[in-house]
Amino acid sequence: MERLYYTVEEVAELWGVPMSTVYMLLRSGRLKGFKPGKEWRVTPDAIKAYENADYSRVEIPHLSRSGSVSRIS
Numbered sequence: 001m002e003r004l005y006y007t008v009e010e011v012a013e014l015w016g017v018p019m020s021t022v023y024m025l026l027r028s029g030r031l032k033g034f035k036p037g038k039e040w041r042v043t044p045d046a047i048k049a050y051e052n053a054d055y056s057r058v059e060i061p062h063l064s065r066s067g068s069v070s071r072i073s
Contacts, residue, residue: 002044005041006042008039023040031050
């Protein structure tokens with residue numbers, strides 16, 4: 001049986017990224033999700049759609065230790 005949804009923590013673990021990155025993608029609309037209350041949920045189809053979209057390879061701004069913004073992939 002396929003999962004109905006993933007939590008933000010599970011998506012972050014799946015992709016190996018911080019939870020803040022998943023929240024940023026949800027707020028920006030690049031990753032589709034829904035909130036049945038206060039917590040975000042992401043369907044397997046939304047995860048596949050994001051992974052197959054061109055913007056999944058766009059560089060994400062990253063704040064370096066010195067406080068300057070650099071780009072990472």
